[in-house]
Amino acid sequence: MDNKQISFNSARFITSAPDITQMPADTGVEIAFAGRSNAGKSSALNTITQQKSLARISKTPGRTQLINVFELSPGKRLIDLPGYGYAKVPQEMKLKWQAALSVYLQKRDSLKGLVVLMDIRHPLKDIDVQLLEWASESNLPVLALLTKSDKLKPGPRNSEVLRVRQAVKEFGGDIRVESFSSLKGLGVDRAKEVLHAWLNEDNAVEAE
Template identity: 60%
Template sequence: MTDSSIDFRKTHFVISAPDIDHLEQHIPGNEGIEIAFAGRSNAGKSSALNALTEQKNLARTSKTPGRTQLINVFETAPGCRLVDLPGYGFAQVPLAMKQKWQQALGEYLQHRECLHGVVVLMDIRHPLKDLDMQMVQWSVESQLPVLVLLTKSDKLTQSARMKTVNDVRKALADFGDAVRVESFSSLKGTGKPKVLSMLTEWFVGPATADENVAAAE
């Protein structure tokens, strides 16, 4: 990918896969660049993807947590893909289904060579649950950069939002520059330019990311 910028509004759906074997048949794991979106089933992954791409129905949203059962792939530009992974920590689903989803999630994270970064989404009112911490830890140990996105920030006052962001940054400080923490609101657009800048940097490099931020401002 050598273009000078990425227009995330051109993102489009490519494929849904139940596991990595099906995904590899259509998109080999050593081709292009992928950025994974991971989080608990109520973290607002689909809403965040829709907001970042300015498309209302790119990723399906549901009032029932745990409905995202597949690995959903979206292409933003040739060779650049956003991947919506099955939510973890689901409630009120059969154990066998829960295990199947967790297996698909684990296989993707462990075996996709094209994975260049992980966005871990957490509800700003309930951050840093055990599974969230495990996801961050695994990503850092795998030498993948991590963006912790504290979603639904419009649910808190500005002072409460800033305090939570600072608390989470302190809790993850030992990871150093490998982990960044930002607040985000799909409803208000809070944090959107920063997120798009980081995604662009992961895709094409820091110089282009700076250009995209300037354009967004």
């Protein structure tokens, strides 16, 4: 298998799509980032790609109403899914976002991994749990990043990571839990290792 080195800082914005019908062709490998609207999803994408403004960071819903597509190289993409659980938008808009996210997760063949971002101080909310359960049932590997980990001291931080790791065991499946901080750079290298392995999955298929 040829594990080609991937440069995350080569990521470039391709398109914003309201649904999968307006996304690029469903080929190659995609990794999707999902999380509550205040979980630090955009910050994580910017930190991993070393680009300060690749994903827009906003206190109000904006471009994150759409499915944002970033290309690393031909056939290798990072996907920024609509933030879920945002309290200050109309219910109709929430349902529209949820529907777009659900269809993408169920219908996109090129999706090879899911990054679920949760604030380490408030992990495993109901909608997070639903997403993790769905991923496990669909045999989709998950990297659960406990964001804003710099808000906790090392002892409590490590304890919370262990607690969440224990909790997700009941879902079965392939779920890896790591602490992460965009501000301090905690967990960035570990996250890149997982993403790199997923993005090279198409090479494994080609070699068979």
